[in-house]
Amino acid sequence: MPPDSYLLVGNLRDFTDSVWGSLKITDALFPASTVVAAVLRYRRRGQTSRLRRSALLRRYTIATTVTAAALLTLTLVKGGFRAAYESMQGSYTHTCVTPMYTVFGTFYYDCIRGAETFTPEVGQRIEAWMTADRTARMGADADTLLPDTAVRQHVIIILAESLESWVLERTVEGQELTPRLNALLRDSLTIYAPHILSQAKGGRSIDAQLMINAGLLPIASGAYSLKYPHTTYPSLAEAMRAEYGADAVRAYALTGDKPMVWNQAVIDPALGYDSLIAKASFVNDEPVGPRYRPQIGDVSLMRQIAEKIVRGEVWDARRHMLLQCVTYSGHFPFALPERLREVRFSDRYPERMRDYMATARYTDRAIGLFVDRLRAAGVYDNTLVVITGDHEGLGEMRRAWCESTGGRGLVADRPMVPFIVLNAPRGMRVEAVGGQVDIYPTLLRLLGLRRYAWRGMGRSLTDPTRPPVAVDPYGAVYGRTDSVAAPTLQRLKEAWPVSDAIIRYDYFKRKAKKG
Structure with missing residues (x-):
């Protein structure tokens, strides 16, 4: 959902039934898994030593950094974020865009598109098509x-x-x-x-x-x-x-x-x-x-x-x-x-x-x-x-x-x-x-x-x-x-x-x- 579409949040009042009706049981897994993780973490508080927590934090930081670096490299190989994002807009891959680049990536894409300005090249492309x-x-x-x-x-x-x-x-x-x-x-x-x-x-x-x-x-x-x-x-x-x-x-x-x-x-x-x-x-x-x-x-x-x-x-x-x-x-x-x-x-x-x-x-x-x-x-x-x-x-x-x-x-x-x-x-x-x-x-x-x-x-x-x-x-x-x-x-x-x-x-x- 594009950022500016949230300004139409009032639309949802008339489509609440459509929103609720489209939900599936599996959709509850996301918030449920978060709640379960929070409860388990709360119950285990104080059971992990400071040294153990430090080691876990280092592993998490390394894994996150490696994953981010791999995604960044892949994005650069594809010609940058915008090119990589748009390459996923095909008939078989468009549903994978948000899961891959996250909601924030989608927001960012809409922001950079919104900042674009008209150029002679854009005009020429329109005229050529017409x-x-x-x-x-x-x-x-x-x-x-x-x-x-x-x-x-x-x-x-x-x-x-x-x-x-x-x-x-x-x-x-x-x-x-x-x-x-x-x-x-x-x-x-x-x-x-x-x-x-x-x-x-x-x-x-x-x-x-x-x-x-x-x-x-x-x-x-x-x-x-x-x-x-x-x-x-x-x-x-x-x-x-x-x-x-x-x-x-x-x-x-x-x-x-x-x-x-x-x-x-x-x-x-x-x-x-x-x-x-x-x-x-x-x-x-x-x-x-x-x-x-x-x-x-x-x-x-x-x-x-x-x-x-x-x-x-x-x-x-x-x-x-x-x-x-x-x-x-x-x-x-x-x-x-x-x-x-x-x-x-x-x-x-x-x-x-x-x-x-x-x-x-x-x-x-x-x-x-x-x-x-x-x-x-x-x-x-x-x-x-x-x-x-x-x-x-x-x-x-x-x-x-x-x-x-x-x-x-x-x-x-x-x-x-x-x-x-x-x-x-x-x-x-x-x-x-x-x-x-x-x-x-x-x-x-x-x-x-x-x-x-x-x-x-x-x-x-x-x-x-x-x-x-x-x-x-x-x-x-x-x-x-x-x-x-x-x-x-x-x-x-x-x-x-x-x-x-x-x-x-x-x-x-x-x-x-x-x-």
Whole structure:
């Protein structure tokens, strides 16, 4: 956890259940071993002679010095601390960084990164990447799969907490996990891409908002919303204003969380939103989560958002509207009250997996009812409704679930989230692997927003020339790598540090000043 992230400690109040739920019995060994050592040392006080204590101290000092010298030598051989630290950021070794260099080493790394300044070399690296990217996407806007005559006036984006693709189009013990979404997938005007790689990092949900709204990848360490809230960000909202005029567009971000969570009160305006409608604006009449800190359930949240749309509180049909709705119920540990469960499963599935599937069904109901209300109010006909998971939801549980009796062949071994567009100009199913960063350019294409210069670091999922791969935060490539040239794969990997530099050094503001 980066040092400045402790300034967001208030976030933990709403995620206490997730923190406690992620603890394992083995986690108690660390404090327990310390207590046992302290007790044994206390009981043996006075039993060791002064000479013996001196000898033990010398041995301890020598062992510590030798170990430190070995680590220092290894670090120098690798090119210094920073180079050695960054060499451990690969897809197979990133989890070893903190155990090897300790929490203090991680703090130190963040401090030296924070002290860096913009140099001409950094600017040249960004420009070189963008030049190569522009060359690679030549002709991408000639996408003939989608007719321009069917561009919708409005767009509503639903970020479903921890929703993964594997629960869609699935029946478990005779029960559809997501019957309402499944019905929507069968509509002739639905676009569905089931293999969208979760690319969120430490910022989790707020990282997803960055990729979808700005077309940028998450920063190397920490949450951009705290570290760089005043950076100039391109955005979908600004693209709409560039196309139709500032007064013709209204953008609202709606969430059941408090404004301070992930620093949304500051970052949402930076992403072009006119207003943040947060926790205080909703009535928690259907709480979910642990009893000691319940949060508003998705069904209630989406119902109240629909009511605000119908009443015109967050909707003006004369303008072009952008709404972003962030749900909550899918938060770990997936605690859903029994009375809200529509499905139940046998013990052949791990307990947490049963909870996750029941929660997915609950979110499915919330979205289905929301779409029904939009249709009844006459809002749906001229609106794109985008549904996607904000990030993967299983974490370290994935392997155990995949290997369980019930989960084998059901749970995906890859962290994929769904990307669904309802009421699209034309329906299609995109089976190729994509990344969350590809959603922004896809929305630009679907909404006919051609005047905005920034096209994002990804490629439209409807573009037939898009490389059918995606790169995760640690450099692992997913998809059909055999069909992608090596220089293209390298450019996709380089997009991560380039995006970090764009955000860290406020590239777009610097570029605007240069004219």
